[in-house]
Amino acid sequence: MSEQHPESTPGPTPAEADVDHPLTGALVNGGNAPGRRRAARKRRHLPGCLAILVALAVLAGGAWWAADKGVDALSGLLGDSADDYPGPGTGQVTIEVEPGDTAAEIGRTLADEDVVASVDAFISVANANPESANIQVGLYEMRHQMAAADALDVLTDPSNRISNALTIPEGLRVDDVVSRLAKGTDYTEKQFRKALKNPDIGLPRYAGGDPEGYLFPATYDIGPREKPVDIVTGMVDRWWQASQEHELESRAGQVSEGYTPQEIMTVASLVQSEGKTPADMAKIARVIYNRIENPSVEGTGGRLQIDATVDYALDRPLTVGLTQEERETTDSPYNTFLYAGLPPGPINSPGDAAIEAALNPTQGDWYYYVTVDLASGETKFAENGEEFDDYVAELRDWQAENCTGDEGDVC
Incomplete structure (x- = not known):
């Protein structure tokens, strides 16, 4: 979506102003959402006194119009009866909720893609449903021309998020990480290796361009729009997060x-x-x-x-x-x-x-350590060579009793 010029950007509706708070929700990998961030939206705001005068004029005009028509139209002016589709909608469209999105921004995305009839309709149902605060970052398959309430139901159900959770265990080398990434996505090892050479993936300067050690082991929620460079950048970003948490520097x-x-x-x-x-x-x-x-x-x-x-x-x-x-x-x-x-x-x-x-x-x-039980991982530590030799003998005894050569043997 291209950024609008300030002159042509409409200000927020009253309903938007009431609910324009960030929605929380985190991906497993710490909030690295797929896709690119939409351009920031600019808004024009009237000076305080002028805004109050305009609001009063709208209210007075609305009350006169309602009295003339003999209906309770003032609430409609304020957005309580915003345009809405009856649903259930048709076709398919992928909607993205990005980190920091407010209810109003999600509503604009839905309206831009003709999922809902108006931003106000979505904000109205979001206001009435406390679950709207739990909408998670990610991608969702939706329909065109849905009822706003149905659209909100889709977004508040985490099972509707398009995701591919992939776990990278501790202790893997880069080659092993690349292999797992290729098996867990639609990309090849060659594409991931190329991505790892990209200078923009965010490796620390002291890594010297070598990603070994800096692809943090975690469970990653990989979106369908993410490319190999996005995925490995997310892993390096997660390493930076760990680095800051441990105060590594x-x-x-x-x-x-x-x-x-x-x-x-x-x-x-x-x-x-x-x-x-x-x-x-x-x-x-x-x-x-x-x-x-x-x-x-x-x-x-x-x-x-x-x-x-x-x-x-x-x-x-x-x-x-x-x-x-x-x-x-x-x-x-x-x-x-x-x-x-x-x-x-x-x-x-x-x-x-x-x-x-x-x-x-x-x-x-x-100065020494020996794992004396290969099944349990029990490890003993020695201060000198004599003590170390005793522990090695303990290991040999364990191996003599437990190393059978059978399938599943840990020896």
Whole structure:
């Protein structure tokens, strides 16, 4: 819809002025609605005194006309009997309710598409129905020339929203995210990969154009009008929301000896791959910082020695059966057995718990951790190599008892 010039834009009707409040309603992904925002509507307002005089003149004229006609026409002048279609309507039309839309704006959209006969008719039924405040952002299939009350019934029933809920779990790599997006939409992996290269999707500067780690894991409500670039932009927007909620920018430098936001996101991705619970994640984060900041302790040389980084370097799914040869010979800056410190960037998309763990690690002197029960995820933390060896032996005992090679075996 093109923006009207102020000279030609009608002012709000009395009914519009009464109900011109934003309607609340949120998408699962935090309010990223499909489609583009309509151009802002401009209104002209009469000066206060003149507006009162005009209103009085309208009321006086209306009362005279009503008395002359012998009918109660004054209420009609005020919009109580606004034009309305009898319904039920014909054909099909897709209507979009956008974030921040007021009842009047929704009414204008419906009237513009000939869904309702007038804005006043829609506002009148919206005023009378408290459910109108619960209209959700999104797209709706409606008919032309519906009764205003029927149109409102469609909009107040969330099941009428055109949506495609798609869940992206924590810990997925970009390749896995792209695969899920392609399977859950009508677009191809190639189209999503192209979209991820678009500089306008909103990645933070320190990501260096690499979306790994910044496609936030959540459930997204994907509208039929959304293109691949809209979808991935929504995922990055959701990451920005999480970043602000965790105060990533300000808290990063306060962690231990001080880290950058990108380093915190890298740590978060590591603990996402290694930890099963928020408590374990916070301890694993501490192990990572202890090794980086005290490279001479326990002879680690600052190497993190995390299997998931080698799997990432090899571009294969996370495995339990990484060989020692692969740890020692995979030549990649992501191989934390060969190279000290953090890898160049995140290795997956961490969720809220992992980000918070990276920002708020548990205090402790641990340098090792071992998952001693692969079924439950029970993890034990060690301060020295001797204690670590005991936990490794505990893991081996568990494997000897539980690793049968049968289908569904977690070993």
